[in-house]
Amino acid sequence: MIPLRIKVEANAEQPFVVRLRSFEAMPGTERGACHPHDVCLEAVDANGAEYVGEGGSLRILGIDPSEIDGDVLLVNPQRGTADRIIRSSSPHNTLLVTERCDQLCVMCSQPPKKQHVDLFEHFAIAAMLAPEGATIGISGGEPTLFKDQLLGFLARVMRAREDLHFHVLTNGQHFDDADREAMHALDRSRVVWGVPLYSAEPDVHDEIVGKPGAHEKLLSNLAFLCRVGAQVELRTVLMRPNADGLPRLARFLAASVPFIQTWAIMQLENIGYARQNWSRLFHDSSSNFSPIARGIDFARSRGIDVQLYNFPLCTVPLPYRNLAPSTISDWKRTYLEACRDCRLRNHCGGFFEWHPKEHGYAGLGRAA
Amino acid sequence: MKKRLFAIPSLLAAGFLPAEVEAFPSKPTLTDNGKSPSLFDVFRMDHVYTLAGHRSHSSHRSHSSHRSHRSSNGGYVYRAPVYRAPSPSYAAPLYNPPTPAPTYQAPATPPAPAPLKTLPGNANRFKEIVREVQFAMLAFGYYNGELDGVMGPDMRAGLQRMQADYKLKVTGTITPETLDALKIEAR
Numbered sequence: 313m314i315p316l317r318i319k320v321e322a323n324a325e326q327p328f329v330v331r332l333r334s335f336e337a338m339p340g341t342e343r344g345a346c347h348p349h350d351v352c353l354e355a356v357d358a359n360g361a362e363y364v365g366e367g368g369s370l371r372i373l374g375i376d377p378s379e380i381d382g383d384v385l386l387v388n389p390q391r392g393t394a395d396r397i398i399r400s401s402s403p404h405n406t407l408l409v410t411e412r413c414d415q416l417c418v419m420c421s422q423p424p425k426k427q428h429v430d431l432f433e434h435f436a437i438a439a440m441l442a443p444e445g446a447t448i449g450i451s452g453g454e455p456t457l458f459k460d461q462l463l464g465f466l467a468r469v470m471r472a473r474e475d476l477h478f479h480v481l482t483n484g485q486h487f488d489d490a491d492r493e494a495m496h497a498l499d500r501s502r503v504v505w506g507v508p509l510y511s512a513e514p515d516v517h518d519e520i521v522g523k524p525g526a527h528e529k530l531l532s533n534l535a536f537l538c539r540v541g542a543q544v545e546l547r548t549v550l551m552r553p554n555a556d557g558l559p560r561l562a563r564f565l566a567a568s569v570p571f572i573q574t575w576a577i578m579q580l581e582n583i584g585y586a587r588q589n590w591s592r593l594f595h596d597s598s599s600n601f602s603p604i605a606r607g608i609d610f611a612r613s614r615g616i617d618v619q620l621y622n623f624p625l626c627t628v629p630l631p632y633r634n635l636a637p638s639t640i641s642d643w644k645r646t647y648l649e650a651c652r653d654c655r656l657r658n659h660c661g662g663f664f665e666w667h668p669k670e671h672g673y674a675g676l677g678r679a680a
Numbered sequence: 681m682k683k684r685l686f687a688i689p690s691l692l693a694a695g696f697l698p699a700e701v702e703a704f705p706s707k708p709t710l711t712d713n714g715k716s717p718s719l720f721d722v723f724r725m726d727h728v729y730t731l732a733g734h735r736s737h738s739s740h741r742s743h744s745s746h747r748s749h750r751s752s753n754g755g756y757v758y759r760a761p762v763y764r765a766p767s768p769s770y771a772a773p774l775y776n777p778p779t780p781a782p783t784y785q786a787p788a789t790p791p792a793p794a795p796l797k798t799l800p801g802n803a804n805r806f807k808e809i810v811r812e813v814q815f816a817m818l819a820f821g822y823y824n825g826e827l828d829g830v831m832g833p834d835m836r837a838g839l840q841r842m843q844a845d846y847k848l849k850v851t852g853t854i855t856p857e858t859l860d861a862l863k864i865e866a867r
Contacts, residue, residue: 321781328786331796337809337854337866347794348787356836356852362782369782377853378806378831382796389784400796401803437791444795472793 313665314402314643315375317395321360322370324389329397329437330370332363334381349441353377384438386431397435398442404641405442406449407435409462413454415483416522417508419549419586419593424453432461439469439476447477456486463494470499479545481506484533485526495540504573505537506545511554512564520553531568538571545574547621550604555595558607566614575611577604579622583666590668598627598675608632625660627673640664650677809866810835813854816862817842 333346334353346352351365360373370387372380372394382400387393398405409431413424439448455462466478484507487495507530511517514527537544546569548554548561558577565575580586580594597604608618620628620636628636638661647662648669654660663672807829814835817823822838836852843850848857859866 323781323783324785326786328784330784330786331794334853337806337813337859347792348789349794351784353853354851357840358833358837365784367787368784370784371782376831376833376836378810382798387784389781392781400798433791440791440793441796444797472791473795475795 313646314399315396316399316643317393318375318380318385319373320370320385320387320389320392320394321373322368322387322389324368324387327386327388327434328367329384329386329434329441330363330365330367331382331384331441332372332377332380334377336378336381347441349437382443384441386434386438397438398446398448400443402642403447404449404643405446406451406641407431407438408451408453409435409455410453410458412457413452413483414457414485414523415454415526417585418520418522418553418589419551419580419584421581421584421586422453423584428453428458430458430461432458432465436465436469439465440472442473442476445475445477447479450478450480452481454483454485455480456482456484459486459491460494463491463498466503467494467497470502474499476502478503479506480504483508483521483526484530484537485523487533487536489536491536492540495542500541500543504543504545506547506576507534507537508547508549509534509561510548510551511557512561513557516554516557520551534569538569544569544572545576546572547576547578549578549580550595550597551580551593552595553593555600556603558603559610562607562610562614562616565611565616570614570616572616574617574619576619576621577607579620579627581622581664581666582668583664587666594672596673596675597623598673601627601629601632605629605632608635622661622664624663624673624676625656626654626677627675637661648676809854809859809864812864813859813862816864820862 329349331347331350332353333350336353346365348366351363351367351370354362354364354369356362356377360371361377363370363372380396380399383396384398384400385394386397388395397407410428411422411425412428413420416424442448450462450466462480466480470476470478480503482505484505508521509517509527509530510520511527517527517530518524534544546565548558550558554561562575565572579597580590582590582594586593604620608620611618618635620632621639623636625633625636638659640661640663644665645662646665646667647657647660651657651660651662810831811827811829814823814825814827814829817835817838818827820842822842823834825832825834839854839858840850840852842848842861843852843855843858846861848861849855856866
């Protein structure tokens with residue numbers, strides 16, 4: 313697994329953001345191009361790597377500088393750690409805005425916590441230092457609990473960096489018409505809002521997210537997102553409680569929210585609450601793909617783009633494999649022993665690092 | 681004499697290399713006290729881009745370290761390492777104060793756009809260069825790991841030893857000086 317947190321020695325009072333530059337044997341990079349928030353590699357020895365920048369120097373321990381060149385770190389000098397909040401070599405960079413959430417989903421991969429530290433100032437600096445053309449994910453918790461800061465952050469960064477794209481995960485519970493102006497201030501072509509909807513039935517949805525009335529609120533806010541012209545990626549995590557309802561959900565989407573950009577059907581991630589509730593929730597799509605197939609067929613027949621996220625290719629029937637891109641983030645992706653000789657491995661997202669070996673799919677094996 | 685001149689390069693070509701050698705980029709004696717560019721400077725490899733720790737190549741010319749290694753016959757000179765007893769004036773320090781963590785004071789500049797520009801294929805080129813450096817260091821006895829193009833602790837330690845032995849700036853990184861010494865062109 314790719315480490316997201318590394319050891320750092322730096323003597324400073326407050327957390328800070330820096331970008332690491334090594335300029336080592338890299339074509340086309342110039343040391344003169346150091347930004348005030350950059351630190352440049354000076355020397356490496358057995359104990360660590362020494363970086364020097366305008367703000368002073370710091371030491372990175374336990375990882376070779378060649379693996380972290382161009383990364384943006386949020387350094388916590390008191391604890392001696394740094395989070396690689398933007399990894400330059402990765403297409404999967406996500407800023408975790410808060411750990412608070414107003415829903416409590418049965419399969420939540422990152423159960424919410426009460427405490428909150430506002431890091432938007434640091435995120436703004438970090439986003440400014442991101443690689444050219446990057447897409448930055450925004451996640452939580454529920455990011456729109458801090459809606460004003462979030463929309464302000466997006467507007468400010470997108471104005472300064474016209475090459476950046478954002479993908480914001482939100483439960484869609486907190487928009488209202490007063491946000492219309494703030495939403496219009498964003499370049500809508502560069503923000504995708506990933507919003508979960510689990511069922512066409514209010515009861516089923518509300519039970520899954522643990523919040524009565526969530527379904528109703530969500531539908532009215534999807535309408536709001538439509539009015540401001542936002543790009544919506546509707547996300548449905550596949551679970552036993554909603555698997556059989558997928559065909560009905562597809563009809564509902566085509567009739568009520570046909571403006572969505574994408575409908576993403578997502579396989580369950582065995583972590584957080586989903587791990588506790590695994591036997592009750594996991595739907596083995598390798599042995600029963602039929603409700604998924606019917607949902608997909610209907611939605612596509614109505615012109616909705618459907619994607620399958622986090623499905624190992626061998627669990628998807630051949631006619632639907634082209635809908636399953638490799639979506640599991642690099643740092644939490646793994647492959648099984650059986651995948652070793654699979655010719656589709658490079659196109660396959662594989663498995664979550666924490667996928668249980670014993671109670672997963674019945675039909676696994678080389679896809680090709 | 682003639683035989684010997686040929687013998688060494690052909691041994692080299694055949695892959696017979698001493699385990700640890702001192703190979704200095706040589707400089708002929710026929711210079712006017714180092715005022716005009718030496719052959720070393722003339723034939724110094726021109727890397728297309730600048731690497732760690734070096735702003736420009738012009739600074740090379742002032743490095744006195746290049747001047748101190750001479751040999752009359754050109755090419756590489758292989759000598760058994762000479763042991764030098766530590767000078768009597770040297771006293772081992774009795775107490776090393778613990779090194780404090782380096783100080784960092786985040787600049788108070790407001791966030792300004794500074795996109796990281798990465799050229800396509802850079803990662804592969806970096807790997808290629810590292811592999812070449814690994815090969816060269818293997819040949820000179822400073823590395824005996826895999827030629828995998830990956831920088832790791834062994835490479836860092838080997839680079840430090842090599843840089844110290846060759847009187848280069850000891851950084852543990854692939855500097856332009858190091859590439860010059862290993863006769864690797866970074867293009």
